Amino acid sequence: GESVGLHLPTLSVQEGDNSIINCAYSNSASDYFIWYKQESGKGPQFIIDIRSNMDKRQGQRVTVLLNKTVKHLSLQIAATQPGDSAVYFCAENAGGGADGLTFGKGTHLIIQP
Amino acid sequence: DAGITQSPRHKVTETGTPVTLRCHQTENHRYMYWYRQDPGHGLRLIHYSYGVKDTDKGEVSDGYSVSRSKTEDFLLTLESATSSQTSVYFCAISDKGGNYGYTFGSGTRLTVV
Numbered sequence: 603g604e605s606v607g608l609h610l611p612t613l614s615v616q617e618g619d620n621s622i623i624n625c626a627y628s629n630s631a632s633d634y635f636i637w638y639k640q641e642s643g644k645g646p647q648f649i650i651d652i653r654s655n656m657d658k659r660q661g662q663r664v665t666v667l668l669n670k671t672v673k674h675l676s677l678q679i680a681a682t683q684p685g686d687s688a689v690y691f692c693a694e695n696a697g698g699g700a701d702g703l704t705f706g707k708g709t710h711l712i713i714q715p
Numbered sequence: 716d717a718g719i720t721q722s723p724r725h726k727v728t729e730t731g732t733p734v735t736l737r738c739h740q741t742e743n744h745r746y747m748y749w750y751r752q753d754p755g756h757g758l759r760l761i762h763y764s765y766g767v768k769d770t771d772k773g774e775v776s777d778g779y780s781v782s783r784s785k786t787e788d789f790l791l792t793l794e795s796a797t798s799s800q801t802s803v804y805f806c807a808i809s810d811k812g813g814n815y816g817y818t819f820g821s822g823t824r825l826t827v828v
Contacts (some may be wrong), residue, residue, distance in 0.1 A: 636816050643817035645805055646758070691757065695813040702748060703811030707757035 614712040621679040623709045625692035628673060632694035636703065637666060637677045641687045649677070649690075679711075687713045720743040721806050721820035727828055734793040736823050738806030740786075746809040747789040748817065749773075749781065751802040759807065764789055765812070796827040 613703040615621045627635070633654040638646035652659045652666045659666050665678040665698075675692050689710050719740045728734050738747060749761040750773075760773030762781040768782050778800060780792045793800055803824050807817035 634814050638819075642823075645821050648818070649742045651816055702746070702760070702763065702809065703817065705750075705758040707755065 608619050611707070612712065614714055615682050616714050617682060617684060619682055621677075621682045621686065623625055623679075623711065624678045625675040625677075627675060627692075628695050629694060629696045630673070630705075632696050634691045634695040635666070635668060635675050637664075637675075638691045638693065638705075640691065640708070641684075642688075647692060653663060657669045659700060671680075682713055684713050684715075689709060718809050719806065719818055719820045721804075721823050723823060724821065725824045726826070728825070729797050730797060730827055731795050733798050734825065734827075736791045736804055736806075738789040738791070738808075738820060738826070740789075740808045741807055742818070743786060744808040744810040744818075745786075747783065747808040747811050748793070748809070749779075749789065749791045750805045750807065751775065751800075752822075753802050753807060761791065761804075793825075796798050796825075801825060801827045 619679050636651040637649040639649050640646045648660045650664050650666050657668050663680045667689040669677045677685055691705050691708045693705045696704050722737045728802055746765055748763040750758040751761055752758050759775045759777055761779050762770055762773055763772045764782040767783055770783060785817050805822045806820040809815055809817045815827045
């Protein structure tokens with residue numbers, strides 16, 4: 603199986619609520635993690651990243667949390683908006699070789715009005 | 716996406732015909748990647764390049780070849796297209812490989828009939 607995966611394929615939240623998207627990884631050698639957003643018909647877009655020497659990183663309305671003990675990554679989106687509807691992928695670098703990132707299958711975030 | 720373009724955006728081809736997809740970048744990034752995206756599988760690496768004329772295989776390279784004769788262009792060729800190669804193909808670029816985020820193109824939707 604894949605070394606990066608997601609707990610839920612679909613997440614439905616009310617507009618204005620906070621969203622939490624989870625990701626499990628299995629490669630303990632990974633030291634770099636990224637969240638991507640993919641809107642319908644478009645390529646993945648970088649949201650936020652985190653390195654293994656950190657356990658939390660914040661951006662604009664987004665926070666990534668890294669728990670290396672249980673190999674878990676999460677993306678928190680504050681005050682979810684209709685424009686946040688998309689598929690969200692996590693990715694890990696599994697040691698940082700030239701062959702790069704390994705991607706999870708994605709969680710579809712649906713915003714309810 | 717700024718600095719990276721894929722062509723064509725859509726293509727329908729017949730089984731057994733050769734097909735070439737093009738990825739063009741204006742960022743002068745060293746690393747370029749080809750992924751395919753299929754339902755239930757997420758993004759899977761086909762081939763990647765770490766410099767001009769330097770390429771290597773990814774996890775799903777069978778039936779595909781690549782070439783990179785100059786920094787800005789990375790070509791993906793299906794020598795004899797099969798229906799199993801119907802997919803959405805994404806190109807990505809990076810200036811530092813898997814230790815930093817990628818920038819993705821908008822994708823090419825290929826249908827093999």
